[in-house]
Amino acid sequence: MxxxxxxxxxxxxxxxxxxxxxxxxxxxxxxxxxxxxxxxxxxxxxxxxxxxxxxxxxxxxxxxxxxxxxxxxxxxxxxxxxxxxxxxxxxxxxxxxxxxxxxxxxxxxxxxxxxxxxxxxxxxxxxxxxxxxxxxxxxxxxxxxxxxQHNMLVEMDEVKEKLGSENMTLIDSRDGARYRGEVEPLDKKAGHIPGAINRLWSEAKGEGGRWKSADEQAARFEDLPKDRETIVYCGSGVTACPNVLALQEAGFSNVRLYAGSWSDWISYEENPIEVGEEGNASKA
Structure with a gap:
């Protein structure tokens, strides 16, 4: 595409x-x-x-x-x-x-x-x-x-309902330090949505600021199953969009944006938060 x-x-x-x-x-x-x-x-x-x-x-x-x-x-x-x-x-x-x-x-x-x-x-x-x-x-x-196209969008309740599902991949598009909860320059709480993996949005770009080819985008996401629903978020729903685009270029067809993203997630006091590395995160 x-x-x-x-x-x-x-x-x-x-x-x-x-x-x-x-x-x-x-x-x-x-x-x-x-x-x-x-x-x-x-x-x-x-x-x-x-x-x-x-x-x-x-x-x-x-x-x-x-x-x-x-x-x-x-x-x-x-x-x-x-x-x-x-x-x-x-x-x-x-x-x-x-x-x-x-x-x-x-x-x-x-x-x-x-x-x-x-x-x-x-x-x-x-x-x-x-x-x-x-x-x-x-x-x-x-x-x-x-x-x-309502299927392109996902709201907070649906993300929360699907946490831990084996049929869903949740991608956090922010910088690694923000994902891990080490710094948070923009939002009131630090960390990430439980179970999310980190794929920095700007890694969709290569040398000289050019977008990577479809094959290079596919290599970025080669560890992720294409038959799963993939939900992408960032801090406010903006820098998640380049990752949505990159995933489409890579051949993923079921990609949805959590538009409210992290800043919406933490606006609900009861929502769980994780901090730390992928696969080694702990509840905040």
Whole structure:
């Protein structure tokens, strides 16, 4: 399954009328960073969607730090920037593909198939001498109709119910130190969901920040059975998305996102927590 497109692929199709290029740059803790970076310079013709304003709902008691956006609100935001059901969407960022993958996942979740993540990101595009500018594209609204793929998403109750199941693989996409509970810079509790294994999301990328090939992604997950349901989470449901994409590239077909992720899990006081290494974890 090809979910990644190269810089040269996009360059050759830059002005095709059915393509919408979406700048997804964002920086945690700096809410205006992405919009300001976009306004300074972006891939020619790109539009901007913001992780927290467009691709997430407001934070609540539960749902994590980046709750999934309301489907109606999201379809309106997509339609406003010219995305229809027939559009080919190319998402990019400059943060390793994490935020572009969030848009990729959301569009797939809404039933949109023709969505891709741009390999390498904005700086590589700019360094290659490909067209950039600061012009604001005149937005011609389109009409996007969602066909929600509910099987792509899993909620906290279902994750909890399936803990310890031999038919489910649970993947934590965060840095190893956070997974083990040694540090926690963002959330109120440290550790991981019991039984989860650790596969750092950024290991989907190889030399020069390029996405690994399908065979290389398969090698990352070769110890995991493909016939099992695979549930992926991270801190807030964003950096899990590159792992979902990588698992699909590797040939896994039953992959689901726990969108609320760790920040949602710990919002329920009674939920169990583990700390320590895989296979040697203890209850926190």
């Amino acid at each position: 090809n979910n990644i497109v190269s810089l040269k692929w996009l360059l050759a199709r830059l002005y095709e009328t059915d393509i919408v290029i979406v700048d997804c740059r964002f920086q945690l803790g700096k809410p205006d960073f992405g919009r300001e970076a976009y306004e300074a310079s972006h891939i020619a013709g790109a539009v901007y969607l913001d992780l927290e304003k467009d691709l997430s709902a407001p934070v609540d008691e539960h749902g994590g730090r980046h709750p999934l956006p309301d489907i109606t609100d999201l379809t309106i935001a997509l339609s406003k920037v010219g995305i229809s059901n027939e559009t080919r969407v190319i998402a990019y960022d400059d943060q390793g593909g994490a935020f572009a993958s969030r848009l990729w996942w959301l569009l797939k979740y809404l039933g949109h198939e023709q969505v891709f993540v741009l390999d390498e990101g904005f700086t590589a595009w700019q360094n290659a001498g490909f067209p950039v500018n600061a012009e604001q594209k005149v937005l011609v609204p389109s009409r996007f109709l969602a066909t929600v």
